[in-house]
Amino acid sequence: MTIYIVDDDAAFRESLVWLLEGAGHIVSAYESGEAFLHACTDNKDSIQGCLLLDVRMNGMSGLTLQQELNQRAITLPVIIVTGHADVAMAVQAMKNKAVDFIEKPFDDDKLLRLIDRILGDLSQQSTIEKQQTQHIERWRSLTKREEQVAQLVIAGRVNREIAEQLGISIKTVEIHRSRVMSKMQARNIAELIKQHVDLQPSI
Template sequence: MKTPPDGTVFIVDDDDDFRASMQWLLESDGLSVTSFNSARAFLDGYDGSPGCMLLDVRMPDISGLALQQMLLEKGIELPIIVLSGHGDIPMAVTAIKNGAMDFLEKPFDDALLLHRVGLGLRQACELQQQKDQQAHTRGRYDSLSRREKEVMALVVAGRANREIAEDLGISPKTVEVHRARVMNKMEASSLPVLVTQAAQLGLS
C-alpha cells in the first residue's frame, strides 16, 4: 500500500457539489483535505499548514486570480493547481504566468488530478524543507556577535584575512579567530557553504 504524501490539499471552489466530489476523491486516495467555498473563507481559515491548492478561477467576490495575488503579497507559498471551466483558459494561463504550477480544465480525468496533486504535495514538502533550513540558518546567524557578523560579511565578499584586518582595525590573528568562530556557529564546513548561507539570508 502506498504512503500518501505529507501535507494538506486545500480546495477553494464555490461549487458545493464539485467541492464535495473532489474531497471524496482525494480522501479516498489517503490524502488530507480541507475545503473552502470562497477565497475569503480560505483567507480567514488558513492556518499556515504546508500543502497544495486546487483553485477555481471564477468565484464571486474574490476571484482565483485575485486570491493568488493576495497569497503572493502575503508570502504564502502553496503550489497551486488552477481549475478552469470552459472559456477560462486565458485566465488560467495568466495564473500560470503568476506562478501556479499547473491548470486543469473541467471536467478532467481523476487519475490525472491525483498525479498533479501528488506532484504539488511533493513540491510543498520541498518548500517546507527550504523554509526550515532557512530558519535554522537565520538562527545560527543571529547567534553571531556583531564583530563576527562583520567578519562574515567580508569573508563571503572574498576579502583575505589581511584585508579584513585592515578594514576592521584588528590583527590578522584576531580575524582568524573570528573566522573560525563564524564557521563553527554557522555550521559551515567550507567557504562555499558559508557563501550559500549568506545568499539564503539575503546578505550582500
C-alpha cells in the same frame, strides 16, 4: 499540507474528496468562495497546501475569490477547475497567478500527479526558506569583530592578511575564525560561503 476544494457542485466536490483522501491527502472542501474566505480569515496562518478552484460558481466566482486571496496576501497555489466553455476564464485565472488549470472531465491520475508536483515544490521551497532563516539568525549572532573576520575569510584572505587589515594578532584572528565557524555551524569555508550567499540580500 491540505488540499482545499472550492466548488458549488456537491456531487463533484464529494468525488474529489474521495479521490484525494484515497490518495492519502488531507482534504477540506467548501461550497462557495465566501465560505473559504471566512475559513481563511479565521485560520490564515494555518492555510498551507493548494487550492482546487472552480471558475464558475453561484455567488462569488472563482476569479473573484482568486483576486481576494491575492489582495489578502494568501499565497496559496491555485489549480483552476473548468468546463470546456470556461477556458478563456481559466486563462485569465492563470494571469492572476494560478499555477495550472484542468478541464472537466479530467483524468484522475493526471490531477494527482499535478498535485504531488505542486506539493513537492512547496515542500522544497519551505525547506529553503527555513534554511535561510537559520542562516540569518546565525549570522546575526556574530559579534561585530566576528562579522568582520567572516567577511574577510569569505573574501579569501588568509589569517595573516586579516590580522594586518584589522590590526589584531594572528592568534586573535584564529579565535574569531573558530567562533564564526562554530556559530554558523559551517564545517568548512565552502559551507560558510554558501550560507553567506543564501543570506543575500538579507544582510
